Amino acid sequence: MEKTKIIFFDIKDYDKEFFKKYADNFNFDMTFLKGKLTEETVHLTKGYDVVCAFTNDVINKANIDVMANNGIKLLAMRCAGFNNVSLKDIHNRFKVVRVPAYSPHAIAEYTVALILAVNRKIHKAYVRTREGNFSINGLMGFDLNGKTAGIIGTGKIGQILIKILKGFNMKVIAYDLYPNQKVAEELGFEYVSLDELYAQSDIISLNCPLTKETQYMINRKSMLKMKDGVILVNTGRGMLIDSADLVEALKDKKIGAVALDVYEEEEDYFFEDKSTQVIEDDILGRLLSFYNVLITSHQAYFTQEAVDAITLTTLNNIKDFVEGKELVNEVPQN
Structure with a gap:
């Protein structure tokens, strides 16, 4: 049986080792x-069946x-x-899959590390x-x-983070577009409005996805509603925060x-x-100059368990496509 040809972009040595x-x-x-x-490099995809890309690739x-x-048949993120993928321009000419979860524990634990640091x-x-x-x-x-x-965003990462912070005997309040009251009762936190969260929190952690609704949700206006001296932590997506407004605040x-593991213009710098x-x-230079700002290079996910899960899920996504199976991690294009 002929082998499926895959071209991987933006591969680091550790990625290659796991694959x-x-x-x-x-x-x-x-x-x-x-x-x-x-x-400049997209022409190299000629002759391949599958493109495997990462968060800062230009799609x-x-x-x-x-x-x-x-003739690419599948884009495996x-x-x-996948906010860097222009889904509307694919027009179902090829399928797109992703790795929806790998280790929420890795990101939640790293968020706590940033808070402490x-x-x-x-x-x-x-x-x-x-x-x-x-x-x-x-x-x-x-x-x-x-x-x-x-906590803004109470998905898997947010829930694990809440469990850890409750262990520090912190009061936890949260905001989510789709609140899960059952989880709130089980973990012992309260859902509040964004304005209430801004006004009451000593520490604010962003653990929500980047959407049209959340883009630049942390801006000059929202920061003015926060407590003086609040600690702001972002392990979600860079464009959740208006960086220029953050500098002024x-x-x-x-x-x-501020502790940032992501930055809105990170693709030219992070991982390099x-x-x-x-x-x-x-x-970015200005943010790095502040004594009270800690920036790391998008490494919250970076544990052995998480990279192992990313690798296996990516390979199995491609295998399912080749074998004509249901793509459980397909990204809808409509």
Whole structure:
């Protein structure tokens, strides 16, 4: 039986290691490229059956047209989000699948790590002691015990996060477009309006998807409704926050601290080594300059368990397509 030819874009060494680990279990001919899928590289899809892409690949109308003309039958996204895929331009010329869940525990646990780090200035303390400075001036935080956490988005990640924060004896309030009262009763939190969440929360965590309704939901107007000194944490999607407005709120000392694992213009920087280059994104550069901002490079998902699950789900999505089975992780195009 002829092997299905798959071309992978934006592959890191760790990705290749995991895919090769399972290669013998699938009848696939896999080609791995380090470069992203762009208008300069999309021509490389010619001769392949499947394109496997990631969160920062460019899947716009121009690239979709080329892939369709090259005979691509399936776009397999090895991530949960697909906001970088212009579904309206695919017109069912090929199928799209994704990895809807891999390890919600990984992201929830990392969110807590960010909260602890930015509150207690652990990242700053580490740098100080490495340089022989053992002063603790300026490193004071506050007890999580008794404080209020506002969780925006109560899906699997949000629910696990709530369980962990309840372990710190925090009061938890939440907002979701589709509230689950049964889960709220089981976990011991309360659904409130967004305005109430902004006004009451000492810490706000964004764990919701990026949609037309949620894009830039954290902006100058919403930040003015928050408590002075609030800690804002985003492990969801970068465009949930208007970064320019965030800079102004930090300058005004309205926001006490920020921890970001995502950024709205991250595709030019995240996952890459830019240590010998100038950061040309002025807003990102400004955010990095604040002592009370902690930014990491979209690594909340990055555990052995999560990458293993992403790999197997991606390969099984492709296998189901090749075998004509139901695509349980298909992304609807209408």
